[in-house]
Amino acid sequence: MADTKEESRIGVFICHCGTNIAGSLSIEDVKKYAETLDGVVVADDYQYMCSTPGQSKIIDAIKEHNLNGVVVAACSPRLHEPTFRTATEEGGLNKFRFEMANIRDQNSWVHMHDWEGATEKAKDQVLIAVAKCRMLEDLQPKSVPVEHAALVLGAGIGGMQAALDLASAGIKTYLVEKLPTVGGRMSQLDKTFPTLDCSQCILTPKMVDVGRHPNIELRTYTEVEKVEGYIGNFTITLRKKARGVLDPTEAEARGYVGGGCNGCGDCAEVCPVIKPNPFEMGMAPRKAIYIYHAQVMPLLYTIDFDSCVKCGLCVDACGPEKRAIDLESVDTFEEIKVGTCILAIGYDYIPIEEKREWGYKQFDNVITGLEFERLICASGPTTGHLIRPSDGQTPMKVGFVLCAGSRDNTGGVAKPYCSRFCCMYCLKHAHQIMEKIPGAVPYLFYMDIRAFGKMYEEFYYRVQSEGAKFIRGRVANILEDPTTKNLTVYTEDTLLGRPVAMEMDMVVLAAAVQPKADAEKIRQMFGVSKSQDGWLLEAHPKLNPCGTTTAGIYLAGVCQGPKDIPDTVAQAEGAASAASIPIHTGEVQLEPYFAQCNEEICAGCGMCLNQCPYGALALVEKNGRTVMEVTEAKCKGCGTCGGFCPGGAIKMQHFTSPQICAQIDAFLLKGEDY
């Protein structure tokens, strides 16, 4: 056994967690075993160790037995380590004199039918924890100041709400958006369920607020290039994409006083390049110099340099006074410093054309829900007249395929999860058809109608009573009549128990949603994990739904999982609140798991330097020798240098080599020498 400087006086406390632990293994045996261990002076058990009386047991025992180490055998340190560290500190010990044995999440819950095996494992877990506890040292957490600024990535409704909340709480907030305008997906929608508010009407005030707020630094047409640092001190490099158009401030900076884009649109009129408009789902044209939609914020034209032919007509049209167009503009970079970040990067739709059986992109009259939104919207390509793409006629029978790619385990582009808002927007579409086209009938092909929110079920009843038809069955396939371009929908009516074939004028697919294409890149830059289905992973689904496992990074909106507008806004407000806490506190405590160099052993080989991804290590001259030096502010405590040092000169605090070796020895040798 390794030598310890002081005599170990360890208390072991075993939690029953009700029957969560006590129901699967023998607490009594573990306790008796713990008492026999080297250095253990007291072992105790309790129903709920995390409760106030449970914690009091620890605090009292520290004082009574003059303990210098505490081991709690209970749930996961990822859950309750902070709780018990606080109790250890209250008992008068340094809070790092605490070690946890995870006998619930990694024992009693996973070996529920193996009493003997689980008990043996629990004994070993306590043994391993005691072995480490014997070697723990006092450590001081490092306190670092927090930058009084925040970053919100993505300016959809979630990002805008989060930015407004942070800014209104007095925090300088950088709102970064990839597109040339704020607004996000919501600006493409016509109405919102179940209130039927006009989407733009409730969105534009927020867009204007975002533009006007003195604490919001808006960065549109900008992407994140690089993320460095940690909670309190993130350094983020932004890439402002070449826009080709100067705003009045930029124009003034170039000496064109009174110049810059005023949104008049003369440039777009003369532009000869015509491309499909992605905002209108490709159903309307767009010039190479464009505004994203009529209500853009900021009102500033943008050149799509992928399609611009640099003919210069727009420069002439803009004129010598405004001089707003610069065809030679290039990407620029900006470095910002923020304390916390909120990711609100939104979602995409699955490429539903890959579900060949529904014929999207094969048949003209099969469209998606988002295309329907544009067709029914008064500001859309048809000024709100719902028409069939094949012949411009008004459809009288419109089929809706719900769960198109959601709740589908067939693989490919299909997703096993529920996309959560399709049921409700299909109901809304059904209502809109009946409202706008007298005599038209919507047919909804559904598996279940999930009307879960406030006033949603009532809206479902309303649409039913208005005359929408509901057919419970998953659509098998859709075929087109080549002459009439009408569509036949084949399904099984599972309520009647027989196959049906129904002719429709038009079919709308409620395509499943999926994480944004660049979510993976962004996630890795910010160090955020993903769930099995690819959405960004929250720290805890119930207790920390806005946070992530990386301190200082928070989530809002659909990027964390499908949700509708009310839930997105609610989560955004939660994330803003969470992100403002470290900023308002002014400082954060970092766990002191820093690398330390034992200069007597260090040979100055420098092999550790390129192990460190943070550049925290450097070679310095000390007392005539070359040795490694750690910059604590840069060290994040991964221990990669310590795992590599050929001489064993690097000490990783709280995860030292002697501590880990003691854990290995304890289990394998059980106190004997080999």
Add this chain to the structure above:
Amino acid sequence: MTDENWNPKIIAIICNWCSYAGADLAGGARIQYPPDVRAIRVMCTGRVDPLFIMKAFQDGADGMLISGCHFGDCHYLEGNYKCAKRMFLVKTLLKNIGLNDKRLRMTFVSASEGAKWGEVMEDVVKTVKELGPSPIKKYQR
């Protein structure tokens, strides 16, 4: 080849952010697996010194598992790469001393892969049981 009642001694060194969280998730989901593995938590698999592995085998471990984040997911950017590179070295060392290198395993289990953690546990225990007790034990007494 092996005694029915023989329980292998397997040590897992797993990272706090992915595999340890995945193992906790397996617990929450009540995924059942054999109880033979003892986990040691480190912040990152980059912390794993090849000497820890050699020490464990010297002490008579029948198997070892190192489990971290998927490539690209490392909480510390690239600790798992650094660890994975070392594992090739250690596996060669194990072969050179006459130990089957299947006794050492590196896996990548994310915080959302509770079910995968269960599968890894089943598989590691099965592999080590098939290989039988570590031959190193024979030579030590």
